[in-house]
Amino acid sequence: MLCAKHKTGLVFFPAFDWAISPNHPEREERLLYTQDQVLEEGLLDIDGIIEYKPDIATIRDIQRTHFCVPDEWEVTTESHFISAGGAKTIGMAVMDKQVERGFALVRPPGHHAMRVVHGSRGFCNINIEAMMIEYLRTAYKVGRVAIVDTDCHHGDGTQDIYWHDPDVLFISLHQDGRTLYPGSGFLNELGGPNAAGLTVNIPLPPNTSEEGFIYALEEMVLPILADFKPDIIINSAGQDNHYADPLTNMNFSAQGYARLTELLKPDIAVLEGGYSIESALPYMNVGIILAMAGLDYSRVREPDYDPDGIRQGREVTEYIRRLGDKVMTGWNRRDETRKELQAGKTFDQRRRSIFYDTDNILEKQEETVRICEECGGCWSIDTSSDGRKRALAVHLPIKGCAACRETAYQWYESADPKTFDLALLQDRQKDRYLKREL
Numbered sequence: 001m002l003c004a005k006h007k008t009g010l011v012f013f014p015a016f017d018w019a020i021s022p023n024h025p026e027r028e029e030r031l032l033y034t035q036d037q038v039l040e041e042g043l044l045d046i047d048g049i050i051e052y053k054p055d056i057a058t059i060r061d062i063q064r065t066h067f068c069v070p071d072e073w074e075v076t077t078e079s080h081f082i083s084a085g086g087a088k089t090i091g092m093a094v095m096d097k098q099v100e101r102g103f104a105l106v107r108p109p110g111h112h113a114m115r116v117v118h119g120s121r122g123f124c125n126i127n128i129e130a131m132m133i134e135y136l137r138t139a140y141k142v143g144r145v146a147i148v149d150t151d152c153h154h155g156d157g158t159q160d161i162y163w164h165d166p167d168v169l170f171i172s173l174h175q176d177g178r179t180l181y182p183g184s185g186f187l188n189e190l191g192g193p194n195a196a197g198l199t200v201n202i203p204l205p206p207n208t209s210e211e212g213f214i215y216a217l218e219e220m221v222l223p224i225l226a227d228f229k230p231d232i233i234i235n236s237a238g239q240d241n242h243y244a245d246p247l248t249n250m251n252f253s254a255q256g257y258a259r260l261t262e263l264l265k266p267d268i269a270v271l272e273g274g275y276s277i278e279s280a281l282p283y284m285n286v287g288i289i290l291a292m293a294g295l296d297y298s299r300v301r302e303p304d305y306d307p308d309g310i311r312q313g314r315e316v317t318e319y320i321r322r323l324g325d326k327v328m329t330g331w332n333r334r335d336e337t338r339k340e341l342q343a344g345k346t347f348d349q350r351r352r353s354i355f356y357d358t359d360n361i362l363e364k365q366e367e368t369v370r371i372c373e374e375c376g377g378c379w380s381i382d383t384s385s386d387g388r389k390r391a392l393a394v395h396l397p398i399k400g401c402a403a404c405r406e407t408a409y410q411w412y413e414s415a416d417p418k419t420f421d422l423a424l425l426q427d428r429q430k431d432r433y434l435k436r437e438l
């Protein structure tokens with residue numbers, strides 16, 4: 001009988017009664033085909049592959065990660081609670097050492113959901129990986145976390161949530177934002193002044209094949225991880241870099257994804273995108289599960305797989321080589337970048353407009369972060385969108401220092417009722433969430 005080298009936990013939640021619309025790519029069948037394939041291949045009969053039922057996330061789990069406007073119920077459905085709960089289940093199974101690794105095959109996805117949530121963007125309402133991570137940091141005191149996002153789209157929501165956090169490294173490999181939604185994830189997006197360099201973007205050119213992905217992993221991602229020394233590695237495992245994916249323009253395969261997983265060795269993987277739901281996604285997921293379990297995946301092949309047919313051109317190879325030099329220069333310069341961004345300031349500010357393409361909402365934000373040498377720095381966001389409530393959202397980081405703590409509470413308590421409808425405070429130190437209607 002086959003026996004897994006690494007005991008691996010799985011959670012399936014296909015959300016079979018939930019879809020954005022009946023023929024939207026983000027619909028029920030996405031995971032039903034994978035579930036069939038996993039059963040057909042007998043993966044659940046392998047000794048050391050264990051299936052768990054998803055827990056249901058709570059309102060408190062959302063409040064650790066997000067500021068929902070006007071509230072959590074307004075921007076979620078039951079499926080979101082179960083999808084995020086499934087990620088949490090895998091996180092707990094790994095932390096409690098029931099398994100060595102785990103993969104949450106759940107939907108709806110989450111990596112485009114940012115810190116503030118007014119609605120759905122890029123098919124995402126709440127960020128399921130970030131919710132799991134915030135839970136693990138609180139319940140298990142996990143220190144340093146690395147997130148490697150291998151979805152074809154830039155993980156802009158996860159980037160936003162950890163932009164100011166010096167304890168979380170966020171690396172996203174994706175198709176260049178000039179050619180694909182959400183149009184972000186460029187080399188100069190490096191993180192805020194207190195966490196400079198800990199956001200790492202690797203925008204790959206269209207038609208990147210196995211060679212380019214494995215090169216990016218070996219020459220960029222793995223050396224950066226070795227430097228950062230995370231306590232845990234999370235993979236936002238989007239499968240839409242596949243050559244058959246209808247939404248993207250990449251040339252990755254099931255073999256490539258399995259190899260990538262074998263090299264990355266994530267403790268926890270959480271499914272994100274992947275829209276070639278019948279001809280590719282089941283193979284990729286099976287390949288990833290086998291790779292996580294340390295089993296042979298060489299026979300996992302799409303019926304039409306032809307490595308020569310999808311091989312990347314020489315210009316693509318050259319481009320990625322030069323990109324690698326730039327990424328590593330940015331990483332090695334991170335202390336200097338931090339000094340440049342801080343430059344004797346007490347506070348740093350930025351203004352942004354955020355478009356929620358799925359729900360057609362335009363949000364305006366004004367963000368203020370306290371420059372801090374001792375912690376990630378408290379910050380506040382003044383957020384509003386047309387015809388909706390205007391909120392002041394204040395965040396105190398988990399390792400917030402006394403001065404940041406005082407500033408955060410002062411911001412929250414002195415929110416002007418003439419300007420704001422709501423004041424919110426996410427106190428990650430005391431693990432509580434305060435809300436005042438003004």
Ligand SMILES: [Zn+2]
Pocket residue numbers: 149150151152153154155172173174
């Ligand atoms: Zn990505």
Ligand SMILES: [Zn+2]
Pocket residue numbers: 151152153238240272273274
């Ligand atoms: Zn995607």
Ligand SMILES: [Zn+2]
Pocket residue numbers: 372373374375376377378400401402403404405
């Ligand atoms: Zn501080």
